[in-house]
Amino acid sequence: MPDSPLFIAAAIAVIAMAIAVVVAVGLKVLRSFRELGTDAERATYKTLHAASRAGQHLRTGLNPAGAAKASRQLRSLLGCDALAITDTTGVLAWDGAGEELKPLLMELAAGVLDGGHTAVIPAGEVQELAQGKGAVATRPEVERAAVIAPIRTGTRVVGVVAAFAPAAGAGLVRATGEVADWVATQVELAELDASRTLLMEAEVRALRAQISPHFIYNSLNAIASFINTDPVRARELVVEFADFTRYSFRRHGDFTTLAEELRCIDRYLLLERARFGDRVQVSLRIAPEVLSTVIPFLSLQPLVENAVRHGLEAKEGPGHISITANDSGAFAEVTIEDDGVGMDPEQLRAVLAGHADGDHVGLRNVDARLRQVYGDEHGLVIETAPGEGTLITMRVPKSQPRHDA
């Protein structure tokens, strides 16, 4: 790199800035230490801090990784020699001394898991059991008593918290019970999280668009009208119809690529043109860069269907639909525009908000799925007015490593 004085000056400036930042942060940390408050306040803070840290780790449920991190916090909370967390089948985490007792823990906890009551096992008994099993203590002179408290969610016991200390005083027993109850709350929260995710997935699945019964009925009628007059065309249309239904009834995956969705739209329009003839004119402008973009399954076809149904069907004379797909930075932008009868914005707003049942359920469905999958800022943008046609814009991120097409 160049060696001009300016460059050196810039380097010096950067270093000076770095030093300034470090000093500022250091001063801030020092000051915050001075302002920590009384001993009682500090103790409260320490307890709550440890609890909240442990809580974060337990938010994914009772699993070895989370339990290992949480047990460290909880042991410092209880001030015992060792702390273990188990589920109903095995030890998830052991923190602290006396690891040689680990294989015995499930046996010690069996009663608690069955009965659901806290058990206190005196030091002598633990030692006896250990010797009986041939577990060799690294430091036999240290004897530890165990307090084992059940983790209860609802009526089930899902695991235990076990604390080991030289003596199991009433304080430790009570505190261990409280910690176990607190862990149970976190586990319940985790279960709540999991069921919320399931609910969201179920909702997306339920919203997954179905092709409209009207369309099936109309298409079959249109095909029927060709059977005598133009059997070849009728045959072609039946094949298209079969392909279209195959795509829209497919079971796997909630996502597809823009290219596949466009193919589906092409088939759909072929069938519609069998009905409307030249009244439906379509133009396309697709940037090849976005063809492989992943989009929710059947998210464009309902928009085109809406344009045909509500934009052109009610209109006299030919109607024009234009579909564009553009590369726009990190997003792909798809627009569908028709010059049909348009909609009343207020009514449309009510339909999209779910307050009114209107003709535009397809739009609401797509809008809801887009918001569900990509967040609220990715809902449909619809520009329309009565008699002025409709322009629908959809913006999806090109990068979706979590979604398989």
Add this chain to the structure above:
Amino acid sequence: MNPVVGIAAFAAVSVATAVIGFYGLRISRTTGDFYVASRTVRPWWNASAIGGEYLSAASFLGVAGLILLSGTDALWFPVGYTAGYLMLLLFVAAPLRRSGAYTIPDFTEARLDSRVVRSVTSVVVVMVGWLYIVPQLHGAALAIRITTGLPAWVGQVAVVAVVCVTVVAGGMRSITFVQAFQYWLKLTALALPILFIVFTLAGSGTPAVAAASVNPTAVAPAGLYQNISLLVALLFGTLGLPHVLVRFYTNPDGQSARRTTLIVLGLLSVFYLFPTAYGLIGRMFAPVLAQSGQADALVLLLPGQLIGGAAGDLLSALVVAGAFAAFLSTTSGLVVSLAGVISQDLFGGSVRGFRWAAVISAVVPLGIASMTGSLALAGSVGMVFAFTASTICPVLLLGIWWRGLTDAGAIAGMATGAVLCGGAMVAGAVLGADGPPSWLAQPAAWTVPAAFAVTVLVSRATRNRVPRTITRLMTRLHTPERPLVTER
């Protein structure tokens, strides 16, 4: 040289770029030719686009200048620039295309399941992009100064302005076609004049001024260590260049990503024949340029010097146009991909945010470029490759091929690479005057292994942080996907 020539050539290239960018896509289709409209980019087009984006000022001007200065040793540059694509073909192209992640930060976030890794990668990517734009602007400054006699900053500001305007106004909509056009423009701009020169020299029987093997300056040739280090930097650096990776998403699937890469290898090999020829002829017929410190301008000056007259002016105009195509295409490709990263991480991905991000990603390097003096173009681009190779490359390669990579390992590796390689660059600049020792001037040979080692060791130490989604992700990266059907 006639100043009008340079200005006219620059204006013509800028207008052509903007016009293709805006109108390349304006062809509307009816449903009759639906499948023409929804056809994916063919590997040939896409390969040309990658070539157009990749061949920067370093390739267009720098390589010929280096060959003039140091002879066959400089051939390692074109070899490395091209062979980097072999690495990309073998190790990265198809899995990355399958990952569905659009940028390197997206990939690391998905692979390691961590927001922090994403932020760190974004910072590194933006740094790499800025560092890479700087030499392009130095090239523009050089070209403007040599061809028109205007002050150097005019060239830098002009390139940044053109790029900003086209990107912000949405002129990069059909970016694939713009970049493909730039490749063929660059190739023509180099090939035509040199063929002309060769035939003229052969026809008139002009005797060579010096033998091709004579070193025109007193600078010592590079040693074995420097060549190895350079090759490491170029081979591994290509893997992590932000603007190159984005292009692969235009391919419909992993297989066509591989085919595209293969064609790119061919296109680059053909292209590099010509800068080499310029360098060689420069050594034989115009060694004066090396002594007067104008080596990087060799390509621009040679047609005028050896042919002269109206024909010389026309050929010079063509070369200048090609040079600006190189600055514009690489800079705009970088600005678009940097703006994508910045807007997503800083502005939440809005359209306005993207425009602001585009301006930021073009103006910051302009500031750096105007503060620093230009050094040999190929050399400073080589430094950027070394930086990329020691930061992004380990994370990318290990992320694709090793299940054990963890977020902590990735961050530690990137930090190590950035500190070591960045430190070597700064130290080299400070020592600059008396020439830094070769291990500082070409740090890749030790910084790249160090970054790999740190990444692996820290990942091993934090084994329990391997994301739980790893099996699903690895399956996705390495198994063939369903083909993207666009034909009936």
